[in-house]
Amino acid sequence: MNRTWIALAAVFLAAIFGMSLSSYNRSNRAQEGVAGGVKPMTVAPVVIVELFTSEGCSSCPPADQLLKKLSEEQPIHGVQVVALEEHVDYWNHQGWKDPFSDAEFSRRQEDYAGAIHNGGVYTPQMIVDGQVEVTGSQGRKAWEAIEQSARMPKAIVEVSPAAGEAGPSATFDLRVSNAPGEASRKKLELWLALTEKGLQSDVKAGENSGETLQHAAVVRSLQKIAVVQADEPFTKRVTPNLKQEWKREQLSLVAFLVEKGSRKIVGGAMTPFISKN
Numbered sequence: 001m002n003r004t005w006i007a008l009a010a011v012f013l014a015a016i017f018g019m020s021l022s023s024y025n026r027s028n029r030a031q032e033g034v035a036g037g038v039k040p041m042t043v044a045p046v047v048i049v050e051l052f053t054s055e056g057c058s059s060c061p062p063a064d065q066l067l068k069k070l071s072e073e074q075p076i077h078g079v080q081v082v083a084l085e086e087h088v089d090y091w092n093h094q095g096w097k098d099p100f101s102d103a104e105f106s107r108r109q110e111d112y113a114g115a116i117h118n119g120g121v122y123t124p125q126m127i128v129d130g131q132v133e134v135t136g137s138q139g140r141k142a143w144e145a146i147e148q149s150a151r152m153p154k155a156i157v158e159v160s161p162a163a164g165e166a167g168p169s170a171t172f173d174l175r176v177s178n179a180p181g182e183a184s185r186k187k188l189e190l191w192l193a194l195t196e197k198g199l200q201s202d203v204k205a206g207e208n209s210g211e212t213l214q215h216a217a218v219v220r221s222l223q224k225i226a227v228v229q230a231d232e233p234f235t236k237r238v239t240p241n242l243k244q245e246w247k248r249e250q251l252s253l254v255a256f257l258v259e260k261g262s263r264k265i266v267g268g269a270m271t272p273f274i275s276k277n
Helices: 003-035 061-072 103-116 139-150 181-185
Strands: 046-053 080-087 125-128 132-135 156-161 172-177 187-196 200-202 212-214 218-229 234-238 251-259 265-272
Touching (some): 061 080, 156 265
Parallel strands (some): 080 218
Antiparallel strands (some): 046 125, 172 234, 187 218
16 A cells, blocks of 8 residues: 555544544533533523502602613523513502503502511512512612522423414413422412503603603513412413403513412513414
C-alpha cells in the first residue's frame, strides 16, 4: 500500500473515531442529565397575582398599572406572572358604579381575609398565589413576593385548545398532575377564570371623576369547576360561556389549583383564546 492510501485510511479512521466519541459524549451527557434530574427544557413557574380593586377608589389606578406592567411586560426573569384583576362592588355607593365590579369578587376577598388573618379587606390589595398579601401599589414588595412564590414547588397545570373542535365556542383541555409535597395528599380545588385585557373606562363621577382608567387582565368570570384528588392525574374538557360584548382576541383562560383550607395556589396555567373568523 503506498503512502497516499495509508494517509487517506488514517484520515478516514480518525473521522470515524471522532464521530463515535462525539456520539458517546452526547449520549453520556444525556444520561447524566436524566440521572441528575436535569430537564432539557424548563418552563417558567406560573405565579397567580390577584388584585382587588375598584374604579371608585382613588388609590387603585397605580396598582392597576403595576399589575398591567407585571403581566404584560413580564419583567421578572424566569417567572410567568398571571394577572387576575378583580373589581369589588363595595365602592359603588361612592358615586361611580364600576362596570367590571361583582359581589362575587368582594366575597372572595373576604374569604382571603379569613384565611390570611390580615384583619380585613381594603383596596388596592394584591394576593400572591393565595398566600401573601401586599398593598397593590407597593411594587418592590409585590416583586419580592412573586419571586419567593416562584421558588416554591408547583403542580403541573396544563391548558390547551382542544384539537378538532369547531364552531363559535372555544373548547379547552385541562390537565393536572404532580402536586407537590403535602398538597399531593389533599383534595384540591380546580378554578377557572376568564380574563379580558385592553379594557378602560372614562370615569364620570366619584373619586376618579374625569380620569381615563386602563386595566390589566380583568376577570370576566370565575368559578370552581372540580375537586381534584391530587395524588393522581386529572383531565377535563371545558367550554367557557362567552358574552357577545367580550372581545375574543383579548380573552385568556386561566386554570389554577387551590388548597381548600389555606387557599394557597399550588399551580396554574394560562392560554389565550384563538380567534375564529
